[in-house]
Amino acid sequence: MSKIIFLDFDGVITTLKSNWAIDDKKVELVKEICDITGAKIVISSSWRRYTLEATIEAITKQETVRGHKAFPYPDLIIDITSRMYGFKYGNKEKHYGVCRGVEIDRWLWEHQDVTNYVILDDDSDMLLSQKKHFIKTHALRGISKRDVKRAINILTKT
Template identity: 35%
Template sequence: MRKIIFLDFDGVLNTEHYQGLLMYQGKPWQDEHGAFFDPDAVNNLKKIVDSTHADIVIESSWKYLGLTAMQEMWKIRQQPGKVVGITPSSVSDEWLLSADLSEIAPAIGHCKGMEIASWLADNTKESTKYVIIDDEYVILESQQPNFILTNPHEGITEEDVERAISTLNN
């Protein structure tokens, strides 16, 4: 069974708390890849990855830098898990042909949810369990059971870890 974490960065790994702390301390808050990630949030992501062996697909706006750049940043920053993809910037014909049209109309403002559904349709032929971790409600209604909404101030919490592990392992 394949397991995927659809991951946002801002408000999930890059937290308001940590950015404020770095600025208050007069420390650098970013590198050539962008804003630094909160070590507590990264540690919580590591717990999810270690427990579930899930791969990571970036659904953050940072994805516009490209998959190679995301994988390079992941390696340089020694982040947990393996980045295997980024969600598309538009939806695929394959997904549109099989989509529930009653769900698409209300989802127009939630394009990340459609991009995630499109990625799943294009990249998973076997059974797949997934979670979506984001600080904004960006999903389709059918994705609700797989969605973890973070507080942008603190990012991924222990409670989020437990829920993600339960969703991916059950």
């Protein structure tokens, strides 16, 4: 039924060259994937807030953090992954961050209608079962045209 892009920001659509602000050229590459495959975006980035509405508001306001341009396609964003934490048994005061792959896996479990997905991220904290869906972008240069071709191939495989 649906195709999803799990989108990280830093190292994908924000780069060293853009001074870690949203780079319009990189966003256009993500939009190209959406246009060709019909995929929608789920934000898995640390830029996400605790709700979809708060996240969209934060990334589309012109005067957001670091003075970046607004994310131009909020209509392509359908959700965010949950921020998840683990607790050590017997010590609820201490919590541990859960790897992004687990957050993505949980989102997919909650959305059984997803037929295919791709993960665009510069970090490798994914699950082994996600390997064929994962595209590791260059941390300093962000998403490339080659990454776009790979994403389209992943999302159009039946």
